[in-house]
Amino acid sequence: MGMRRRTGGFVLAVNPIQCDGFGHCTELAPDLVRLDEWGYPIIDKTPVALSNLSALESARLAVRGCPRQALRIERVSDLPEGPAHRT
Amino acid sequence: MIQAHDLPRLLHGDTGRPLTLAQHEATFPIGARPGGLFEELEASGLTGRGGAAFPTARKVRLLREQRNHHKFVVVNAMEGEPGAHKDQSLLSANPHLVLDGAEYLAAMIGAKNIAVAVARDNPSVVNHVTRALHERERRHDRGAKFELHTPPWRFVAGEESALVHWLDDNESLPQYRPQRPTILRIGHGPVLVDNAETCANVGLIGRYGAAWFRAHGTEQSPGTTLVSVTGAVERPTVAEVPLGTTLREILALADADPNPLALVMGGYGGSWLDGRHLDLPYANEALAPYGVSVGAGIIVVLSRAGCGVVETHRVVRWMANESARQCGPCAFGLPALAEDLGHLAHATRDAAAAYQRLVERAGVIEGRGACRHPDGVVRFVRSALAVFAADFEGHRHGAACAGAQSRRHFAAVPTLEREDELIWE
Ligand SMILES: Cc1cc2nc3c(=O)[nH]c(=O)nc-3n(C[C@H](O)[C@H](O)[C@H](O)COP(=O)(O)O)c2cc1C
Ligand code: SF4
Ligand code: SF4
Numbered sequence: 001m002g003m004r005r006r007t008g009g010f011v012l013a014v015n016p017i018q019c020d021g022f023g024h025c026t027e028l029a030p031d032l033v034r035l036d037e038w039g040y041p042i043i044d045k046t047p048v049a050l051s052n053l054s055a056l057e058s059a060r061l062a063v064r065g066c067p068r069q070a071l072r073i074e075r076v077s078d079l080p081e082g083p084a085h086r087t
Numbered sequence: 088m089i090q091a092h093d094l095p096r097l098l099h100g101d102t103g104r105p106l107t108l109a110q111h112e113a114t115f116p117i118g119a120r121p122g123g124l125f126e127e128l129e130a131s132g133l134t135g136r137g138g139a140a141f142p143t144a145r146k147v148r149l150l151r152e153q154r155n156h157h158k159f160v161v162v163n164a165m166e167g168e169p170g171a172h173k174d175q176s177l178l179s180a181n182p183h184l185v186l187d188g189a190e191y192l193a194a195m196i197g198a199k200n201i202a203v204a205v206a207r208d209n210p211s212v213v214n215h216v217t218r219a220l221h222e223r224e225r226r227h228d229r230g231a232k233f234e235l236h237t238p239p240w241r242f243v244a245g246e247e248s249a250l251v252h253w254l255d256d257n258e259s260l261p262q263y264r265p266q267r268p269t270i271l272r273i274g275h276g277p278v279l280v281d282n283a284e285t286c287a288n289v290g291l292i293g294r295y296g297a298a299w300f301r302a303h304g305t306e307q308s309p310g311t312t313l314v315s316v317t318g319a320v321e322r323p324t325v326a327e328v329p330l331g332t333t334l335r336e337i338l339a340l341a342d343a344d345p346n347p348l349a350l351v352m353g354g355y356g357g358s359w360l361d362g363r364h365l366d367l368p369y370a371n372e373a374l375a376p377y378g379v380s381v382g383a384g385i386i387v388v389l390s391r392a393g394c395g396v397v398e399t400h401r402v403v404r405w406m407a408n409e410s411a412r413q414c415g416p417c418a419f420g421l422p423a424l425a426e427d428l429g430h431l432a433h434a435t436r437d438a439a440a441a442y443q444r445l446v447e448r449a450g451v452i453e454g455r456g457a458c459r460h461p462d463g464v465v466r467f468v469r470s471a472l473a474v475f476a477a478d479f480e481g482h483r484h485g486a487a488c489a490g491a492q493s494r495r496h497f498a499a500v501p502t503l504e505r506e507d508e509l510i511w512e
Contacts, residue, residue: 013265015263015265015457016263016413016414016415016416016417016455016456016457017262017263017413017414017457018263019414019415021415036415036416036420036451037423037448037451038415038416038419038420039415040415040416040419040455042451042455045454072265074265
């Protein structure tokens with residue numbers, strides 16, 4: 001967990017084939033995941049800054065808590081400049 | 088010998104009476120390709136004809152860089168789009184050109200095996216390919232070994248990861264690929280998947296080179312392409328045209344309705360184009376500003392006697408049924424879109440609410456499947472909302488247009504015999 005992790009961003013990615021749509025992840029990471037009308041997770045594809053520790057922590061919880069191991073944290077090395085991304 | 092300006096190139100010969108190997112070699116003699124095979128392919132600017140128009144040389148380069156002794160070339164002649172007949176025409180006229188191209192591709196990436204995939208539901212094409220492969224077997228051995236595979240026809244079965252899945256494990260189900268570009272594999276062997284028409288063009292470039300190839304087409308979209316024209320036409324036609332030919336000229340080749348309401352461009356995973364734009368050149372750089380593309384070389388003509396809302400409903404309903412039902416947003420989302428469109432097509436009392444739901448659901452579904460099948464449907468729906476805006480307006484307020492009441496249909500949609508079954512399970 002060195003300092004170098006603090007630059008760049010991440011996205012929480014779901015494997016839609018694995019996902020069973022029971023929606024545990026939205027309870028574990030309500031700030032990152034909402035559900036569609038059929039119960040499947042909708043996750044914003046815009047990277048979140050790695051410096052956002054609470055978001056990163058809830059992403060980790062969701063990954064560990066997913067019963068189908070359908071979630072992954074993908075690191076994005078270059079966070080786009082500007083206000084578009086979420087922090 | 089066929090000259091650079093001759094047309095047709097790809098459809099040389101007689102559809103249904105394929106050129107034999109001897110006739111093929113007389114028509115397309117090995118020519119004087121000016122440079123190296125890969126260099127010429129790069130300079131040709133050939134883009135994939137299976138839908139995405141990705142530069143073929145870039146895919147080949149990626150596979151060349153793989154260190155592996157068990158690489159494969161896959162010739163994709165699955166032709167999943169109901170409006171498409173081009174790969175069928177090509178293989179029924181000139182199978183050896185496709186097979187030549189596959190051999191060139193195999194030589195470039197160092198593949199020992201070539202799989203030719205034709206849907207088993209199309210027995211005449213299966214026969215043509217079988218015969219052509221026999222002829223080559225008797226000839227000599229030029230390296231890569233051919234094998235014919237015949238997966239069952241489904242819309243999604245031609246998607247490259249589903250096709251590779253079939254070749255690997257007899258299941259036509261798309262695979263989840265978080266990283267793109269991904270290298271698909273059969274066993275451990277990296278796979279290059281190219282559409283049959285793409286292969287045929289490689290066959291020509293391998294013989295005559297890039298400059299020859301570029302004698303037709305535009306700077307950005309070089310070469311000729313096959314277009315399947317159906318719908319409001321006198322003669323459903325597969326034509327070979329230089330890229331950049333105007334839509335009007337292409338429609339004339341099929342004796343199409345000269346004043347259509349709209350066109351489906353690219354296929355059912357493509358988009359609607361307003362029928363006013365017939366002077367556009369048929370090339371992606373000219374079509375892109377209108378939100379459409381050449382796609383899989385499909386044009387479906389919708390006459391003013393028909394209704395865009397009804398046609399969109401028919402297509403989306405079928406496409407929803409073709410979901411491989413692995414991913415929730417696709418398995419549940421597409422039927423929901425189809426249901427909303429049903430309310431609109433029939434201008435029911437629920438139509439206004441259905442319109443709202445349709446717009447919202449389209450936004451929610453996009454980008455959430457393992458493959459791009461749902462994205463294609465969303466694109467198709469969105470283009471319908473734009474092109475038929477006035478008709479949707481009427482339908483959502485309970486007033487179906489005259490075209491909807493005429494009950495005339497133009498887009499070919501296979502019957503849903505097994506509509507209520509989960510066909511993939
Ligand atoms: C749902 C879906 C269906 C597809 N069906 C076909 C098909 O039937 N035939 C085909 O050549 N490509 C099909 N494709 C495109 C292939 O995935 C792939 O991009 C193509 O075969 C690559 O060849 P190309 O680079 O020569 O175009 C399909 C794609 C999707 C998303
Ligand atoms: S917890 Fe996992 S399986 Fe359950 S809905 Fe979320 S991603 Fe899907
Ligand atoms: S997105 Fe749809 S068609 Fe593609 S793999 Fe998932 S369920 Fe199948």
